[in-house]
Amino acid sequence: MKKILIASLLGSAVLGASAAQAAPATTPAAAAKPAATTTTTASEPAAKIYGNDGMVMPSAYPFFIKSTLYATADVIKQLDIEGLQVAWDNKTKSYTYTRGDRMVKIMADSNVAWVNGKEVKLEGSATFKRGMLRVPVGIIVRGVGESITWDKATQTLWVGDSSK
Structure with missing residues (x-):
């Protein structure tokens, strides 16, 4: 039972991370963040x-x-x-x-x-x-x-x- 639970949690973590990487930043907090800028001469x-x-x-x-x-x-x-x-x-x-x-x-x-x-x-x-x-x-x-x-x-x- 522990093995199934661990495998299930690992699978969810991997799929969740993949989905987060693939999803565009559409949340208001993500969309409101300006791109980082640097100023140099x-x-x-x-x-x-x-x-x-x-x-x-x-x-x-x-x-x-x-x-x-x-x-x-x-x-x-x-x-x-x-x-x-x-x-x-x-x-x-x-x-x-x-x-x-x-x-x-x-x-x-x-x-x-x-x-x-x-x-x-x-x-x-x-x-x-x-x-x-x-x-x-x-x-x-x-x-x-x-x-x-x-x-x-x-x-x-x-x-x-x-x-x-």
Whole structure:
């Protein structure tokens, strides 16, 4: 008798859970709940980035802060900018990009970059997102003397000779 009772209760629980998952939210309480929303200053469009050696495959989607495209720091290396040296300083949590006599320094959680010794205010700050530092691509590329073109219609960033 106990086995039948247990089997009956388990069957009811399984069927009840299945019915609850399949049924639309038509109760007044369920219908009145607004959908959860989040507000952020950054969105994650599937922007395409082309470097001197072709399409770059970022380790995470690039995103915008205002009109500045931010991407994972590994993207800068993948752009294949001739003569570019990249150094990470774990103590200051900063990247230094050098090419010839040009230098750009980007520090995590700072809205300031140093471009060839001059302080430049950023629209956002280099930030860790999902464990990876996201850096402003344009200021780094231009700062080390490489050309850059943005195609808004196709959400594509062209760096150096990649647009030719």
